Amino acid sequence: MSEVLTLATEVLVIGGGLAGAWAAVAAAREGADVVLVDKGHCGTSGVTATAGPGHWWVPPDRRETAVADRLQRSLGLGDPDWMGRILDLTWTSLPGLADHYAFSTDDRGEIQHRALRGPEYMRAMRAYAVAAGARILDHHPALQLLRHGDGSIAGASGIALRGERPWTIRAGAVVLAAGGTAFASRLLGSATNTGDGLLMGAEAGADLSGMEFTNYYTPALAGTNMARSMAYSFARWFDADDRELDIPNGPDVTPHLARALLKGPLFCRLDRVPDDIRAVMPQVQPNFVLPFARLGIDAYGERFEVVLHAEGTVRGIGGLRVDDQDCQTAVPGLYVAGDNASRELVTGAISGGGAVNSSWALSSGQWAGAAAARRARSTGARATDLAITTGRAGLIPRRDVRPVDTAGAVQAVREELNAYDKNIFRQGEALEASLARLDGIWKELADHGRAEGRAGLRLREAAALVAAGRWSKAAALARRESRGMHRREDAPGLDPRLSCRQRAQGLDRVFTRFEPAPAPDPLRAEVA
Amino acid sequence: MIEVVIEDRCSGCGDCVEACPSDVLALGEGGKAVIAAQADCQTCLLCELYCPADALFVWPETERVAGVTAQQALASGQLGAFRRDHGWGEHAANRTNQHWRMGAIFERARLQAIELAAAKAARTEEGSST
Ligand SMILES: Cc1cc2nc3c(=O)[nH]c(=O)nc-3n(C[C@H](O)[C@H](O)[C@H](O)COP(=O)(O)OP(=O)(O)OC[C@H]3O[C@@H](n4cnc5c(N)ncnc54)[C@H](O)[C@@H]3O)c2cc1C
Ligand code: SF4
Ligand code: SF4
Numbered sequence: 001m002s003e004v005l006t007l008a009t010e011v012l013v014i015g016g017g018l019a020g021a022w023a024a025v026a027a028a029r030e031g032a033d034v035v036l037v038d039k040g041h042c043g044t045s046g047v048t049a050t051a052g053p054g055h056w057w058v059p060p061d062r063r064e065t066a067v068a069d070r071l072q073r074s075l076g077l078g079d080p081d082w083m084g085r086i087l088d089l090t091w092t093s094l095p096g097l098a099d100h101y102a103f104s105t106d107d108r109g110e111i112q113h114r115a116l117r118g119p120e121y122m123r124a125m126r127a128y129a130v131a132a133g134a135r136i137l138d139h140h141p142a143l144q145l146l147r148h149g150d151g152s153i154a155g156a157s158g159i160a161l162r163g164e165r166p167w168t169i170r171a172g173a174v175v176l177a178a179g180g181t182a183f184a185s186r187l188l189g190s191a192t193n194t195g196d197g198l199l200m201g202a203e204a205g206a207d208l209s210g211m212e213f214t215n216y217y218t219p220a221l222a223g224t225n226m227a228r229s230m231a232y233s234f235a236r237w238f239d240a241d242d243r244e245l246d247i248p249n250g251p252d253v254t255p256h257l258a259r260a261l262l263k264g265p266l267f268c269r270l271d272r273v274p275d276d277i278r279a280v281m282p283q284v285q286p287n288f289v290l291p292f293a294r295l296g297i298d299a300y301g302e303r304f305e306v307v308l309h310a311e312g313t314v315r316g317i318g319g320l321r322v323d324d325q326d327c328q329t330a331v332p333g334l335y336v337a338g339d340n341a342s343r344e345l346v347t348g349a350i351s352g353g354g355a356v357n358s359s360w361a362l363s364s365g366q367w368a369g370a371a372a373a374r375r376a377r378s379t380g381a382r383a384t385d386l387a388i389t390t391g392r393a394g395l396i397p398r399r400d401v402r403p404v405d406t407a408g409a410v411q412a413v414r415e416e417l418n419a420y421d422k423n424i425f426r427q428g429e430a431l432e433a434s435l436a437r438l439d440g441i442w443k444e445l446a447d448h449g450r451a452e453g454r455a456g457l458r459l460r461e462a463a464a465l466v467a468a469g470r471w472s473k474a475a476a477l478a479r480r481e482s483r484g485m486h487r488r489e490d491a492p493g494l495d496p497r498l499s500c501r502q503r504a505q506g507l508d509r510v511f512t513r514f515e516p517a518p519a520p521d522p523l524r525a526e527v528a
Numbered sequence: 529m530i531e532v533v534i535e536d537r538c539s540g541c542g543d544c545v546e547a548c549p550s551d552v553l554a555l556g557e558g559g560k561a562v563i564a565a566q567a568d569c570q571t572c573l574l575c576e577l578y579c580p581a582d583a584l585f586v587w588p589e590t591e592r593v594a595g596v597t598a599q600q601a602l603a604s605g606q607l608g609a610f611r612r613d614h615g616w617g618e619h620a621a622n623r624t625n626q627h628w629r630m631g632a633i634f635e636r637a638r639l640q641a642i643e644l645a646a647a648k649a650a651r652t653e654e655g656s657s658t
Contacts, residue, residue: 039549040548040549040550040551041546041547041548041549043547044547044548044549044572044574044578045549046549049549049572049574050572050573050574052627052630054630054631102625103628104624104625104626104627104628106628112628114628114631115627115628115630115631116627117614117625117627119574119577119614120614120625138546139551161551162551186590186591188572189570189572190570191549191550191568191570191572192549192550192570221588223588223589223590223591224571224588224589224590225570225571225590226588230630230633230634230637233634233637233638233641234637234640248641248644248645249637249641250638250641272640274636277633277636280626280629282613283613283615283623283624283625283626283627284626284627284629284630284633285627285630286610286613286614287573287610289613290573290588290609290610290613291588293606293609294587294588294604294606295588295589354634
């Protein structure tokens, strides 16, 4: 293998999607030296680049109502202070992107900041980060974190895909912004998001939260990945015999569609999309119209088959737990942002897709970036201090090295975490069986897996997917109730005693525990 | 899945190679873009967007290689359509970014659903009173 590329910097940002790019901007603005590494290309990879997020963009006089409404829907797991903070920062940050993003004006000439189109947004974020002084290394996936003897974070190591050259970057602080994971489904834009940031964080000592909330799904034309949901909010749904199904559109449509899909093929008609919207669609969501145009399907005239794509933690909720106002994890010097972090504080038990997630990515990215910069500026890169590797599965096998079935592991994760019956309509026994299967695969990978170069990356990705799948199943098993998107067929309805967030951790053995409920609950007292 | 590079159009600028998030593309020995790792393609379409020469063609199916040839791609009339709809490069003047309308479109759908539910309720009412 060729010589190791070695660098020292004040702040290292891992992941150059929406959150990582905002983190790089904020860290550089504090005057820190910043290196950002992405597995893909900062500007095109991640789930923002292929979509187009609407932010939680609310004028100051309407924020109190917006927070109160969201808090109620968060079903006891949200935090109004964090909601207020992301509303403020979204409002003050987006206009600053005007040098790089051509904001549109509406029919009255007012500048529109709320929704930015993905490819243009991420192209602008890259330019913004570069203009702020960040150094970007594309196609440089991180494989593991490094820590000091005192437990604080010392940097990361990974591999440059071109030439398969290993790299080590020492840093005074690290921001993990490697996205959520859709558990290897075909969700648009999610291929590089294999949960690496969750695994790396957990190996370094961070814990997770909200991992039971991983069952948000989005419809797409069958055979494609085009999970753009807007047009489907006008859809009519049909079974194989072309009988129209009584499925009203709205936030709770998924279980209905999944039930239909468990019976047979599901079809859709978009004939209720108004003409003026059809006309403008190619310029609103150019990628939505493309598969229809190429496959020769008249999207608004004929019926077509649809599937649901699993979104895992992406428009689900769970991730590494933020431990303070700066988005630091439980590990000193390790910060987390965007979908790599749990979004329960701002979304509670329902999806933050549609507004809250992007505002969280923008805000948590900036808080994490700025705090990482402040920390690193005071400690320096400590590049000559001893650093210890933290990565295990796929890097340092516990037993003898032998070939492991990486592709089979990924396929098992798909089967256990994407299947409609197992993941949408959850039951204790099935969750236990999934967990046992994934535990077995984890053991195999951790005991025997080791590979170099690209194969090494694929192995680490598989390990991360399996680890994230285990936390998700364990958390779903322990939350014996139905709350928000988490739905237990064997425990319908809310259990007031579980109106609190649940943490998950552990690699060789996975365990979870509920946080104490924020306020004393009258019912709880009654039960006791 | 990325299907084909139209060699006659490719200038060898390398923009697609840099932009591909899954590291599928490379510059070949002849200085033109080549599909080096087709199975890794995630059908994100962004190489098409970043290619100023409209020399790349992505087929929307994710699970299989469709085997589209350069001739078929040229005949489809779809080469460059994605970059055109995005209003990049020479299309900037006549294709504006209308993405900001997304919020209002979702709102129209929400109102339509409410109307439909009300109409349905009225029908059931009528049905039960006759
Ligand atoms: C179709 C769709 C539509 C959406 N619409 C909305 C919306 O309207 N409103 C809203 O609020 N939210 C929306 N969301 C959610 C929103 O897009 C995400 O919350 C946001 O993109 C999160 O940003 P991120 O930076 O955390 O993750 P991403 O943007 O996914 O970026 C993660 C990055 O990490 C990189 N990476 C992964 N592993 C590694 C590694 N080992 N080393 C280095 N880099 C790595 C990836 O390559 C990627 O670039 C939508 C999501 C989808 C899928
Ligand atoms: S469609 Fe996306 S993943 Fe496939 S080659 Fe093009 S840029 Fe790469
Ligand atoms: S971007 Fe287009 S012109 Fe440039 S190398 Fe790629 S295919 Fe060729």
